Amino acid sequence: MGNVRIIEDEFTEIHTRTVDDRSRLTLGNLIGKTKRVQLCVNARGEILLRPVVEIPAAEHRLFHNRKALKGVKQGLKDAARGRTSALLRKCHPKPEP
Numbered sequence: 001m002g003n004v005r006i007i008e009d010e011f012t013e014i015h016t017r018t019v020d021d022r023s024r025l026t027l028g029n030l031i032g033k034t035k036r037v038q039l040c041v042n043a044r045g046e047i048l049l050r051p052v053v054e055i056p057a058a059e060h061r062l063f064h065n066r067k068a069l070k071g072v073k074q075g076l077k078d079a080a081r082g083r084t085s086a087l088l089r090k091c092h093p094k095p096e097p
Contacts, residue, residue, distance in 0.1 A: 015030055
């Protein structure tokens, strides 16, 4: 929190909502399936809600290690095409038809 980030996006008004007596704002279906948002405010007091996805710490390294991420993506593609290693086939044999 407290990081300064310059956001130069243009916004389109999509709806007007009322803040209730307890200073709450309901977003309903405007937010979609997003569960967490980052709140940003500029000098004019305009508020921006940015959907965020949290990454488990164990997976965080993949997003900072291009070689590792590339390997995981390739492995997923290979597995989807049925190209797996002998070790993987031992652990997860194909079901008999």
